[in-house]
Amino acid sequence: MSFRFLPDDPVASIKLRPGQTVMVDPSARRGGSCLEVLEGVARVYCPCEETEGMTLAFLQEGDQVRTDRLCSEGICVEALTPLSFRSDAEPQEGVGFDSVNEWTLQLLRIRHLGNAELRLHALLALLVNRLGRRCGQWCDLPFRITHDRIGELIGSTRVTSTRLISKLRNSDQLDTPSGDNNLRLSAALIESAPVLG
Template identity: 70%
Template sequence: MSFRYLPDDPISSIRMPTGQTILLDPASSNRISCLEVLEGVARVYCPCQETEGMTLAFLQAGDLLRTDRLCSEGVCLEALTTFSFKRNSENTDEIGFDAVNEWTLQLLRIRHLGSAEQRLQALLALLVNRLGRRCGNWCDLPFRLTHERIGELIGSTRVTSTRLISRLRSAELLNIPSGEQILRLAPKLVENSPLAA
């Protein structure tokens, strides 16, 4: 696992290119109350060796990440699109909505669905409803996830994820445009999710 550390020096904002990962070390986070996402989408995950990079949440513009609730190993932010954030000095006791807790709850709900097909459909619908947008005949997700990452999120193997994604592509419910970093989903796939958004 390769990542860089968040600098201790005060910086107005930090910009990360797609694919870069940064570790939020709890040892230095006591001076920071939370991070505010300015633009882009990032995956929040646990760097612990035991959990093998378990995804906790996805963040987008406007979300706050409370750094006072990190595990002893910290958390990592992986930029799925060009991503920027700043340190926010707001009093975290006054922040009502916790994006990480909400995402973790939704991902846990998905993991408890009966079949891998249902879990994949619910995951894709959740991602599009929270991070995507409707564009004509498709719903666009502004980033791609590897089949291995999808397997981790739905509690299956990479092979199972690849097989399920191939089925969706064959049924023309999922389109992966070449040369672009987006996923396109048919609205009926999103609308018929086994879990409400």
């Protein structure tokens, strides 16, 4: 994993290109501060060696990460699309849920579905419903996700993920338009996904 450290002093705007990552060191952050996504989509993950980059959440515009609630090892924020965020945001009060905790709960629930095919189906629906948009008979996800990452998210190997994705592609339920970073998924696939509640 390659990343740079987030500056210790609060910053009003930090921009990252897709694939770039910053690490947030909780020991350098003041209590009560938080990061807020201004534009784009980010993946938040644990950089601990034991967890091998475990995904905690995906965040989009308006979502926050409280820096006083981080693992002692910190977290990494990876840009999946062009990303802009601030590290000087005031935590939203009375929101009722924390974006990272909500994502972590949903991803954990997916990991407990019966088989890898169900888990992939539920993951794709969760990503599209939270981060994507419907365009007629297709749903667009504004970024692509690697087979390795899918394996990590659904608790399978890359080989299993590749086999399942090929099956979706061959049945015209998944498309990766060339020259585009989007992932297109059949609306029927998303609508038929297991409901996690």
